[in-house]
Amino acid sequence: MNWNDCEIFCRVVEHGGFSAAAQFLGHPKSSISSAVQRLEQDLETRLLERTTRSVRMTETGEILYRRTAHLFNSLHEARSATLSVGREVAGTLRIASPYEFGAHHIGPVACQLMQSFPQLQVQIDVEHRPVNPHVEPYDVVFAMLEGPLPPSSIVIRRMFSLERGLFAAPALLEKLGPPAEPDDLAGWPLVVSSADTAWSFTDRDGLDHHMQIKSPRVVSANADFRLQAAIHGFGITRVTASFCAAAVASGSLVRVRLPGYTCDPLRVYALLPGKRMIPEKVRHFLEALAAHARTQR
Numbered sequence: 001m002n003w004n005d006c007e008i009f010c011r012v013v014e015h016g017g018f019s020a021a022a023q024f025l026g027h028p029k030s031s032i033s034s035a036v037q038r039l040e041q042d043l044e045t046r047l048l049e050r051t052t053r054s055v056r057m058t059e060t061g062e063i064l065y066r067r068t069a070h071l072f073n074s075l076h077e078a079r080s081a082t083l084s085v086g087r088e089v090a091g092t093l094r095i096a097s098p099y100e101f102g103a104h105h106i107g108p109v110a111c112q113l114m115q116s117f118p119q120l121q122v123q124i125d126v127e128h129r130p131v132n133p134h135v136e137p138y139d140v141v142f143a144m145l146e147g148p149l150p151p152s153s154i155v156i157r158r159m160f161s162l163e164r165g166l167f168a169a170p171a172l173l174e175k176l177g178p179p180a181e182p183d184d185l186a187g188w189p190l191v192v193s194s195a196d197t198a199w200s201f202t203d204r205d206g207l208d209h210h211m212q213i214k215s216p217r218v219v220s221a222n223a224d225f226r227l228q229a230a231i232h233g234f235g236i237t238r239v240t241a242s243f244c245a246a247a248v249a250s251g252s253l254v255r256v257r258l259p260g261y262t263c264d265p266l267r268v269y270a271l272l273p274g275k276r277m278i279p280e281k282v283r284h285f286l287e288a289l290a291a292h293a294r295t296q297r
Contacts, residue, residue, distance in 0.1 A: 001039070001042055001043065002035075002038060002039065002042065004035070005035040005036070005038050005039040005042075006039060006064070006068055006072075007068075007072045008021065008025070008027075008032055008035040008036065008039075009035070009036050009039050009047060009048075009061075009064070009065070010065055010068060010069040010072055011024060011025060011032075012032065012036060012048065012055065013048075013055075013057060013061070013065050013069070014069070014134050015132075015134055015135055016054065016055070017054060017055055018032045018033050018036075018055070020134075020135050023135070024134060024135060036048060043060075043064075045058075045060045046058050046060070046061075047060060047061035047064060048061055089113075089116075089117040089119070089120055089280050089281050089284050090117065090119035090120055090281070091119075091120065091121070091281060092120075092121045092122070092123055093110075093113075093120060093121070093122045093123070093139055093140075093281045093282065093285055094123045094125075094137060094138045094139050094140075095110070095122065095123065095124045095125070095138060095139065095140050095141075095142070095285075096124075096125050096127045096131045096133075096136070096138045096140075096141045096142065097124060097125075097126065097127065097141075097142040098126070098127065098142065098143075098144050098223070099126045099222060099223050099224060100144070100223035100224075100239070100240060100243050101142055101144055101160070101162075101268055102124055102126060102142070103224075103243075104240075104242050104243055105160065105242075105268075105289070105292060105293075106124060106142070106289070107124070108292065109285065109288045109289045109292050110122045110124060110285070112288060113284060113285055113288055116284075117281075117284070120281060125138075127141075130143070131271075133271050133272060133273040134273050138273075139272075139273075139279065139281070139282050140270050140271070140272060140282060140285065140286070141270070141271040141272075142159070142268060142269065142270055142271070143268070143269045143271055144266050144267070144268050144269075155271070155272040155273075156269050156270070156271060156272075157269065157270040157272070157286065158267060158268070158269050158270075159268050159269065159270050159286075159289060159290065159293060160266075160267070160268035160293050161265045161266070161267050161268070162240040162241075162242065162265055162266040162267075162268060163240065163241045163242075163263075163265055164238060164239065164240050164241065164263040164264070164265055164266050165238070165239070165241055165255050165256075165257075165263050166185075166236055166237070166238055166255065166256040166257075166258070166263065167230055167236070167237055167238075167239055167244050167247075167248070167253045167254065167255055167256060168188075168230060168233075168235070168236040168237070168253065168254065168256050169230060169231060169232065169233040169252070169253060169254075170251065170253075170254050171233055172189075172233045172235070172236070173254055173256060176188060178256065178257075179256065179258060180258065180259065181209075181258055181260075181261065182199070182201050182209050182210075182211040182258060182261060183211065184258075185199070185211050185236065186211070186214070188235065188236050189216075189217035189218075189234060189235035189236070190213060190216040190217060190218075190235045190236060190237070191216065191217060191218040191220075191226050191229045191230050191234060191235040191236065191237035192213055192216045192218070192219055192226070192237070192238070193219075193220070193221060193223075193226065194219050194220060194221045195221070196213050196216075196219075196238075197212070197213055198210045198211060198212045198213055199211045199213065199238055199263070200263070200264040201258065201261040201262065201263060201264065202261065202262050202264060203260055203261050204260045204261075208264075209261065216235070217229075217234050217235040218234050218235055223239065223243060226239065227239065227243065227244055227247065227253075230244075230253060231247055231252045231253060236256060238263060240266055241255075270286060270289075
């Protein structure tokens with residue numbers, strides 16, 4: 001069996017198709033397709049079911065992928081670890097992050113790292129959409145989720161658990177009166193993220209409560225715009241306490257507390273493109289970010 005063809009098959013599976021795998025590997029799509037065809041001929045079995053829109057593994061393809069994909073990843077990790085020994089932290093560190101987390105946590109750490117390593121450049125892209133580090137050329141992708149991520153070939157590290165709360169303009173709170181429980185928020189104008197379908201709360205007994213988002217006044221993926229809308233009295237918003245700390249300190253916003261309830265925290269994960277033995281620039285960055293996280297507790 002040609003092991004190069006087998007690895008290409010694994011990449012097609014991981015990236016969800018021939019075009020994405022070709023882009024990731026830097027090879028023509030035709031050569032990717034030929035490699036998989038050779039592998040199927042060698043093994044005398046069909047590994048992928050192909051349609052015009054997608055590919056999926058057959059039963060034998062799933063067995064082959066499950067038994068071999070981690071071996072190729074381990075080989076690349078060993079190579080990266082060997083090459084990184086003694087190397088200077090340099091080059092471009094490419095990061096994708098939602099704005100709310102990037103501005104208040106990644107930015108300070110990246111600046112600190114560049115001061116320590118003059119040959120390091122940092123590219124931080126604000127992304128509100130899901131980003132797959134297997135497909136797009138990022139060293140680290142940050143995802144902000146309320147629940148755990150599903151199993152994946154992507155290496156996942158939990159980095160932060162950010163305190164979150166409800167905040168509103170003082171005049172709006174005075175006008176509507178303080179809510180007593182999550183269901184009371186149904187009568188409030190809401191300023192929400194475009195990803196919000198419900199706001200989750202935990203009561204003092206540890207039970208979960210969900211307030212469904214039905215007719216919000218403002219919807220935006222941009223956290224800064226949501227903050228400004230709340231400051232101007234257009235609704236109550238749910239945001240991390242660190243992000244709106246300046247507005248609270250100035251009196252532009254006040255925290256709205258529901259007695260006996262807390263907002264679920266925002267869990268932040270670092271997604272890495274399948275490398276446990278990661279490049280030095282990424283390792284130093286994640287270590288510095290973890291140290292920064294400890295100071296925020």
